[in-house]
Structure formats: C-alpha cells, structure tokens
Amino acid sequence: MRTIIVVLASLTSAVMAMAEDKPLNCDNAMTTLDINQCAAMQLASAQAELSQYVKASVTHHADDPELVTAIEASQQAWQAYVNAHCDAVYTQWRDGSIRGVMALTCETELTQQRTHTVWETFLTYMDSTPPVLPEPNL
Secondary structure, three states: OHHHHHHHHHHHHHHHHHOOOOOOOHHHOOOHHHHHHHHHHHHHHHHHHHHHHHHHHHHHOOOOHHHHHHHHHHHHHHHHHHHHHHHHHHHHOOOOOOHHHHHHHHHHHHHHHHHHHHHHHHOOOOOOOOOOOOOOOO
C-alpha cells in the first residue's frame, strides 16, 4: 500500500507539473486525481508537523537518553501501526477509485492524532508552564 500511495503521489505530481498554468483548488477538487493530490498534500503537511513535534520532543528531553530512545521506539511502533491499519483501509476500498483517498485520509488523521499525543505527552508541563510548542490542531 505504501508503494501505491507513493505512485499516486508521483503521478499526481507529474500531472501537476504539466498543468502549472492551472493551480489546484482543493476546496473545489472534482476529479479523482485532484482529490488524491489534495489528500497527499494534506498528508505531507501533517507529516511535516509531526516530524517537527517529535524532533522538539527529542531535543527537549536530550538530557534523558533513555527517554529519547523510548520516544524514538514509540514513533517506529506507531508508524508500523499506521502502515498496517491504513493498508487495511486501502484493502477495504480496493475495488473503488476512492481507495487512494481513503488510505491517505486514514494516514492524515492518525498523523494528526499522533502529533497531538506527542505534544501532550512530551512537550507540555503539569503546571502552568507554557508548552514547548503550541497545541497542534486535530
């Protein structure tokens, strides 16, 4: 499934490059290709935000190597879960053109949830001290 998402994103990027004069309007996406491209862009944005929050967590807790190792291990385990779960979503919708966007949306939603969990667990304090980074949107 990961390969399929990469292929979808690559194809969409190629089409976008050919249609540079016509910007993509994700608020009014009508074709499967446009919808998939918009979903891929949303996923890329969510992944970039998650990466920022995980890196900040590791930096913030750099004085505790055991915790840093645990954060990194939890991130790898979470990624394995996302891959398996969203592969199942793709399989559920395998007979329709909606399969790509369903898998991408699955991954985006789980990524946003993970970002919030990382923030809440590793970048906030129990008292009124401001968090290391702002609360991410869900």
